[in-house]
Amino acid sequence: MPPSETPLTPERILEATEDVLRRYGPAKATVVDVARALGVSHGTVYRHFRTKAALREAVAVRWLAPEQGDLCVIAEDSGAAEERLRRWLGSLFEAKRRRAGEDPELFATFLALARENSDAVARHIAVLIGQLEVIVAAGIADGEFAADDAAATARALWHATARFHDPAHAHEWHAPETAADFDEVCALLLRGLRP
Template sequence: MAAETLTRDRVLDAAEDTLRRFGPGKTTVVDVARALGVSHGTVYRHFASKADLLDAVLGRWLSRMNPPLAAIAAEDGPAAERLRRFLLTLMGFKHEKARTDPDLFAAYGLVSADARAVTVEHVEELNALVARIVADGMERGEFAPGDPAQVARAVWAATTRLHHPAHAADWLTEPPEATFEALWKLLLNGLSAR
């Protein structure tokens, strides 16, 4: 393959496949280059380091969950119902990926533990969507008045155990749905206008 036909997306596709085959700890830039039939120097023309390549793969992987979540945030319906569905959809996505795409999920866990830009941006994007729902609920009088961004961060902190990769082992040992329902009652009680 000529270097000029090697696009960033093709490198990301090969890196994603290689991560799934070897796992995040054993994948190297040489493995990705080998899968593409090019030298590792060619891969480095697109990404400065293995960390940059991993961040780009994970950024693309994480962005796949955003459209359905953004659609929920943009709906015109009761804010409480939308927030509940948003959180359940987020939780479902992460749990499904932990089961069906364990190597990329493990890579996501490693990057999350380092709080690298790709995961910080991911959390900021999702918090902005939660804040949008919360602001709508406040405007409609469903939720108590306050700072939507601050409330969104509190909702995120309260639900982290149900969607953060650091807690994935917990998802296997206890039913997250029951935990979510109990937590949801507390959240809704705290959010609701008096």
């Protein structure tokens, strides 16, 4: 069936947008390119997403959702908070590193959105810091961590590990020493949290 005969849904538009972003990159991809890939007018795309920025943010939200879900499972898991925190940080680092390598065009879009301080990225970061807070609060409650304020500690952990998840550092993630650096930072942070 030609693209114009298939019902146009936001999901189809997002899939086409991802393909266009991969083909042209975030700087050159346009809504007209997305519409052309779908066999519709660009006005039709704008009926679902009012602006190019809204469309790009929706792509970022869709792209980040699986990562958030996987990390949520770790955050809400039972077991030692220290082990969960180490696993959560390691999973975040590995997910970012994998996505930067496997899907560089969409990762570049995420980086562009991060630089624009988009709402999608801010919400994503808030969710992830909230997951860290869940782990830290459990560690405090169980006597594993000596922190006073779970929220402040979660924010500090986020900032302390930025080199391993902030897209601005993506060019460093595959360097031979980065994995060892990550292990050293995690060990230091965990020692600092213990009573």
